[in-house]
Amino acid sequence: MNKRFDLLDEKFETLTANQLVLTRRVDEAEAQGTDHERRIQALEQSLAEVRQTNMKLHSKLDDLEGRSRRNNIKIVGIPEGEEKGRPTEFVTSLIPKLLEQGNLAKQVIVDRAHRVPMPRATSTQRPRSIIARIHFYQEKEMLLRLSRQNQLVYNGARIFIYPDYTADVMTQRRGFRDVMQALREKEVTFILRFPARLQVNYEDQVKVFNSPAEAVAFIDRLQK
CATH class of the missing domain: 1.20.5 (Single alpha-helices involved in coiled-coils or other helix-helix interfaces)
Known part of the structure; x- marks a missing residue:
């Protein structure tokens, strides 16, 4: 034990x-x-x-x-090589041709211009856009306004002039693309303000939408 x-x-x-x-x-x-x-x-x-x-x-x-892009414009549709290595001089002479000299009170000053930094487009691809810095902001705004009021043509090709926004702003603005198309179909007046705010004029009222979702909800109410 x-x-x-x-x-x-x-x-x-x-x-x-x-x-x-x-x-x-x-x-x-x-x-x-x-x-x-x-x-x-x-x-x-x-x-x-x-x-x-x-x-x-x-x-x-x-x-x-x-x-830094505030005075820039983006010119879309100019065939590759038209500037012959001198883009600033080319854009300076191009502007009065596109907008007609009679619409311009004086020669627009172009500080500099260049193609967007990406591989040169081939004959079957869309030509690279030209970015041009306009010396005076008021003249840049005038060019944008005239481009919206007139159909721009260069050697038979349709040309467009847009503001030069950052990638983030462009992404935000693209979000309203479908909404704006729906408003056009309903013949509703609107303005896409900077950076990405949709202003809609409807029945003597002004409505501002900060997101596509808000605008979609408004369109849904219109349909109802």
């Missing part, structure tokens, strides 16, 4: 020692878990701050890029 009790004592002591080791490990694991949770919370907070800062920087960068 004594030997059996001695064996039980030894096993109990072993179990007790193992239990102490396990308890210590659990305590260490809990402490590490608490530390990891604290560090994760700190990282999540830092990440949220970085995201917020990144959004602010992105907004400022987009604003700066937009301001």
Whole structure:
């Protein structure tokens, strides 16, 4: 009996020692878990701050890029090579030809011009657009207005002049494409204002939509 009790004592002591080791490990694991949770919370907070800062920087960068393009126009449809390596002089002489000299009070000053930086288009591809910086903002606005009022043609090809927006602004504005088509079909007057706000004139009221979803809901109400 004594030997059996001695064996039980030894096993109990072993179990007790193992239990102490396990308890210590659990305590260490809990402490590490608490530390990891604290560090994760700190990282999540830092990440949220970085995201917020990144959004602010992105907004400022987009604003700066937009301001740098403020005097630019985009000329679409001019065949490749027509500028013969002298795009600024070409655009300077092109503008009065497209818009007719009688519509212009004086020669429009073009600071610089270039094709969009992408591989040269082949004969079967759409020619690259020409980006031109107009010296005076008022003259740039005048060119856009005249281009909307007149059909522009160069050597038999239809030419279009658009504002030169950033990629983000263009993406936002494209979101209203289907909405604007629906408004045209319903003969509702609208203006897409910068950067991407749709102003609709309907029944002597002016409504402004900041997102395509808002405009779609308005069209749905018109249909009903």
